[in-house]
Amino acid sequence: MGKKSDAYDDELEQLQLAMVQTQAWTIEHGLRVVIVLEGRDTAGKDGAIKRLTEYMSPRQTRVVALPKPSDRESSQWYFQRYVAHLPAACETVIFNRSWYNRAGVEPVMGFCTPAQYAQFMADTPRFERMLTDDGVILIKLWLDISREEQALRLKERRKDPLKKFKLSSLDAEAEARFDAYSDARDRMLAETDRDFAPWTIVATDDKKTARLNIIRHILAVLDHVPGEVKKPDPDIVFGAEEARKRLAR
Secondary structure: OHHHHHHHHHHHHHHHHHHHHHHHHHHHOOOOEEEEEEEOOOOOHHHHHHHHHOOOOOOOEEEEOOOOOOHHHHOOOOOHHHHOOOOOOOOEEEEEOOHHHHHOHHHHHOOOOHHHHHHHHHHHHHHHHHHHHOOOEEEEEEEEOOHHHHHHHHHHHHHOHHHHHHOOOOHHHHHHOHHHHHHHHHHHHHHHOEOOEOEEEEEOOOHHHHHHHHHHHHHHHHOOOOOOOOOOOOOOEEEHHHHHHHOOO
16 A cells, blocks of 8 residues: 555656646647546546646646626626636646536536537537637546445535535435436537547546546646656546447436
8 A cells, every 4th residue: 555655646746847848848839738537426526736836837827716606797698707717928827617617517417408418519619619719728627426335425425524615515416316427428528529629527436546647637638748758548538429329327
């Protein structure tokens, strides 16, 4: 156990160093990077973001986790409140959940109308094409978890007082509507995976392995690793075209 943990810590440190060096390159060249982290509840978004950003530039890195929209925001063009957080030159913005709330949580929970959902599915590829055509580097990650592992993590979350702020009124719904969330995920991947803005799936039942592979993938996309870094494990990280046969249901 100790050796396994040491190996994880060693590789994590190497990847974080590579991330620092790569971000220095993005800053030097004035690049704009957007990383979207989506996934099921308890899939490990917060933990992955913490390790990814631990040594990144605090001035050029922002994590965006928006609350429920206000009445005013609900009356706006749907993408409007997300556009306000997009990066300027030299910045990296990480969305801990994003505009894809409308593809997952909202239709499953009845928080949007069928017409709003259909409009989102039609608009999103166009919106993301505008971003990428303007030079934004868009990295979209879906973190997936098995039904059994999700139930275990939710149980641990309820018992651990240090995880108080992770508790949500929607936790029980995540379990009860697991199949509905699977259906919503599948449609989202099918309709919004594009060559210019592809989805990448990360299997997260093993948190530490997932974290390492998330950073590996981001480094591979940015493609400016100054040293030797392992490629993402294809058993953990794969494209949306493989999703239907490999994702949890």
